[in-house]
Amino acid sequence: MSKLSKEEKFLDFSDYGRPLAKVFANQLKNTFVTPVQVTFLFGISGLLAIYCILNGFFVASGIFLLLKSVIDAADGELSRVKNTPSYTGRYLDSIFDNILNLLFLLSICLASDSSIWTTLAAFLCMQFQGTLYNYYYVILRHNSEGGDVTSSIFEKESPTAFPGEKQKTVDILFTTFNFLYMPFDKIIHELDKEAVEVSTFPKWFMSMVSLYGLGFQLLLMAILLSLGFIDYIVPFFIGYSLLIFVFIGIRRIFVTEKSPNQSFSK
Secondary structure, three states: OOOOOHHHOOOOOOOOOHHHHHHHHHHHOOOOOOHHHHHHHHHHHHHHHHHHHHOOOHHHHHHHHHHHHHHHHHHHHHHHHHOOOOHHHHHHHHHHHHHHHHHHHHHHHHHOOOOHHHHHHHHHHHHHHHHHHHHHHHHHHHHOOOOOOOOOOOOOOOOOOOOOOOHHHHHHHHHHHHHHHHHHHHHHHHHOHHHHHEOOOOHHHHHHHHHHOHHHHHHHHHHHHHOOOHHHHHHHHHHHHHHHHHHHHHHHHHOOOEOOOOOOOO
């Protein structure tokens, strides 16, 4: 199923890998390859990017970062074309993203003049950026007719495993997912509580906020690496976080129409 209705789809700058991901997924549709195996494949692509960063192959590292973005979209596409939904894959995908983001920045720290403390600050900033985008996107999907409602702002209980996956595995991954993401979700929610009452977000607003999507973050990282600007990556992502307050301010001023039948749960 589509994550949004046709009328509410917007230009997502972070989802540039989707067309290739769909081609990749369709090629694997009638094979034994599972979506979870594809998730591990994007993890391998991320590790290859880290290897290249540590060894000074910055252009190659940028290519592997972009490849990771494509494969990251392909696991979900494969799950849809095979009609094999999986909480294991969903949580594993997000956990890998979190860990790889930290490893990307730590490898950049080792290969540049950045300190460990500014690097950790940049990691936190990247997480807050991605969380803001996801926050608005989840609200939009819940309010979209026929949209995907499998994600929530706060997930308090481990879901029942789908056929073919183990409940214990889902429970472990759910706990890990919440540990990694819940603090960021709560802080972003506190910064813009009223957003959950908005009936919908205009396409121009979602396109703007998609500049904080993980795919676009990795695109920026790949460009800076390929241009040899590795020393600027950590301070860039710290400064890039200033847009959080700009986006929230724009939402509060220009996107305020409330739904008369608001049913989205906080």
